[in-house]
Amino acid sequence: MTRTRKPGISRRSTLALMGAGAVTFAAPWVARAQAKTIKIGMPTILSGRVAQLGTSSRNAVMLEVEKVNAAGGLAGRQIEMVIRDSKGQPQEAARIARELVNTDGCEMLLDGEASSGSFAVHEVARDLGVLCIHTCSEASSLTADPKQHIPNAFRCVRQGIHDSIVGAGYAAGIAKAKGLKKWATCSPDYAYGRDTTGEFVLYLKKFAPDVEIISESWPKLFQPDYTEVVTKILQAKPQALYSCLWGGDLTSYIDQANIYAMFTQMEVFAVNMADYTALTVVKNLPKGIHSGDRYIKTFPPTPENAAWGDAYKAKYNEYPTNWSWQNATAVMFLNEAVKKANSTDGKKVAEALTGLTIKCPFGADGTVTMRADDHTLVGYAIGWGTTIPQEPYVPDVKAGDWKTIFELEAEWKKSKGYT
Template identity: 60%
Template sequence: MSGLVTRRTVLAGGAAGLLAAPWVARAQANTLRIGMQSILSGPIALLGTSSRNSLLIEQDRINAAGGFLGRPIEFVFRDSKGQPQEAARITRELVNSTGCELLIDAEASSGSFAVQEVVRDLGTIACIHTNSETSSLTADPKIRAPTAFRVARQGVHDAVAGSIYLADYASAKKLNKWATCSPDYAYGRDTTAQYLQFFKQFKPDVEVITDAWPKLGQPDFTEVITKLIQAKPQALFTLLYAGDLSAFVNQGNVYALFSQMMVATPNVDYPVLAAIKNLPPGIQSATRYLETFPDTPANKEWGQAYLKRWNERPTNWSWQNSVAMHFYEEAIRKTNSLDAKALAAALAGMKINSPFGADGTITMRDDHTTVGYAIGWGQTTPKEPFIIDVKPADWGKIIELETEWKKQQKYI
């Protein structure tokens, strides 16, 4: 019934908005609307729903604390179905017709690039990308937009952190012969290349003896698994994720893959852990989101609150969206305004306290992307806390190598 009521209210609100003269509508609209768009349907709907869940918690928290500028906030959620042209349309609609005064762009990469162009075009709205990990979105000065920011992991940070960890691990265990198996599309290819580049820099004697590129969403990985087994590498690096990773692990178990080689992946997260029934111990993995890393009461409390409210554990996307709202909150408090240019000026260089920071803080750097968030690598175990012996990454090293990479790409 509540669904029906909200729908009616929204319909009525929409009709009123259409009929009333603009100034009347504005006077009534004390509520501050924040547009949020993501993939809420289809096979990777988890991207959107776990982001939305986290934002609804933020909405309650912020409103309980008096809202933004004394106005209660309300999210307007839209589903782009993962299509860039829909993403572009929705951004325009959220700003132009729905009257949203801030944007959270929780699209996957291709959608976020489409949103970026619209935000640049509009010029008068602040936007935070919360889910796109593709580095060039903010690293490439041609693509960066004046009022758009990113609060999310970033491919190049993960690659540096992972490579350092894996190089140490490989040296300790004398693993020189590696194989890779990543999804055959831009994320899989670019990020694998990035990892390998850094990996070889830290451990020059490493050798990749075979590579496999399954298609995204391919139902069966058997031929890929048997190919890997035949090549007899000592270790396997894979960027498969979500359902694909889960299928790969289940099918790998059939061939006892995990007893034949060490496996490393940055992508073991709670949904994967929940879905895989026979998780092999000892997979080297990054922590996308983990309640026990950083091992602080604040992080644990946030994870438990999420679990309690939604009856499932948060994802990597959940914390990113939560942090985006913290940045907005702090920037609005500082500038006392919603003006995009003022907010952008405040956000660049801002440092906030956060349960998800490596040292309890996260910084929004001048190039519109976050640094200092928790990155760690550890190994899987079938029981809680699922990933143990987590080693935090060295952010000094990450920034140093990121700068080098940016120079290589001619971004700076």
């Protein structure tokens, strides 16, 4: 680029550009702190296979930002969201995050990336010192590992380890009641699938020691046909099946397992079933699949949650996803933290966020907390239930117990050498 410009550019304007650049790069958010509007940058996935989740994140953020702006903004400053597509590529997410701060003058970041990209954005936040809230990454190590800890980054997302503890506790209860000893697993063959399944099995055996895993299947991510996996599991004749397949893979699997009547031959535990994106797509949803809650407007069963789900649906003509509630909660946290700090200064807001408890429609008891020691979200509604083929899809969600979660999470952290 500089080569083509060479003949036309004067020394004076070059100097001016360099000067402006130096100011921008030195401390852009300080240089622009007087601006009336406050820009918040957000890299997320708006194209490709999981675009639906990224779009639902953007939708939820905009829904909440409108409310904040209508009420006067953050400390009197209107929020302007700058949202860019990372296509789900970590290096692109990092580049965009840096550009949003350095070039666009964003004073805060909402990181709407899946686990892979969130670690890259985390490094950018570490480098630039800008306030960053992760809103989509469930990978436990992002906040549990002390090496990742920085004062200016927070995670406003459910966490893998919490889900495994609650899921295994729920499954163990049913295993004991119904005498389910022989279990099979079937999960996608990549980091998420293996980690989540491993943790689930670990806690299942802890809670129900006579459980035995008699068959494991690891289909590829995005595999079109699961027939051989389905029949393999049928041959093994387990009493129960655990799967963390998700999205289109899960719906394919259900359609293919359905015609083998698999769901009448064993109890199925599919942690990612109770998400509207999957529930509304499957045409012949079998009754009685056990699933964790992702986002469902009937859990927690409060008028606030139902109203939020309906407002989202009214505006976007589809139901929110798991990523939606997490992003909405992040904006709620920002709003409350700025009020508490009475400032939009990143450092002060970060201090206010640490340990902050806010009222929230997605809280297990109507509130959620940004835990002080590891900057991660706790107290959110988490539970398991069984599905039915029409609304409300999961009529009776059994809530997980946060006391148990905290105890086992602490043990787990110790076993990992995190504390």
